[in-house]
Amino acid sequence: LGVMAAPRKYPDELRERAVRLVLDVKDDAGSVSAACTRVGEQLGINTDTLRGWVKQAEIDAGTRPGVSTADSARVKALEKENAELRRANAILRTASAFFAAENDRH
Secondary structure (H helix, E strand, O other), X not given: OOOOOOOOOOOHHHHHHHHHHHHHHHHHXXXXXXXXXXXXHHHOOOHXXXXXXXXXXXXXXXXXOOOOHHHHHHHHHHHHHHHHHHHHHHHHHHHHHHHXXXXXXX
């Protein structure tokens, strides 16, 4: 059974619009934090939530160091595939040992 992700509280369009607004007003506001506070109050979004979105958008755009959304998704998919392959190998090892023991009996 897979773990279901929690539904997103904010639609993607709102997230993208809010990030664009923060980036547009950050110079006037003096800092990203001040811009996040201003835009967050206007749109009813928590300042820290908005700051996180802006940080990830900057990483994805290559203007800030960090793991991009695409790389993070790729690593997650590879980890899942790796776990499935480990399970399959364990099953194959068990089956191989079983058939080897059967073969020895005959």
